[in-house]
Amino acid sequence: MQKATIQLETLTCPSCMQKIENGVKSLEGVDKESLKVLFNSSKVRVEYDDEEVSIKDIEHTIDKLGYKVIKSQIKAL
Numbered sequence: 001m002q003k004a005t006i007q008l009e010t011l012t013c014p015s016c017m018q019k020i021e022n023g024v025k026s027l028e029g030v031d032k033e034s035l036k037v038l039f040n041s042s043k044v045r046v047e048y049d050d051e052e053v054s055i056k057d058i059e060h061t062i063d064k065l066g067y068k069v070i071k072s073q074i075k076a077l
Helices: 014-025 056-065
Strands: 004-009 036-040 043-048 069-076
Touching: 014 036, 014 043, 014 056, 036 069, 043 056, 056 069
Parallel strands: none
Antiparallel strands: 004 043, 004 069, 036 043
């Protein structure tokens, strides 16, 4: 398992949070209980099984939803 904090460009509305949350939760290997989209700091915190999904997959999903990833920090659990 890995834990990541993903910094995004500024989120403009609460519906952005919901859109990102639903998109990332749809990925196999994402721990749905750990997923947090933080509106005020424009961050996504997520735990995931790196044998099922990669940070690049998560970033790509966020990008496809129309949000720009600035950087990701990953640490092993």
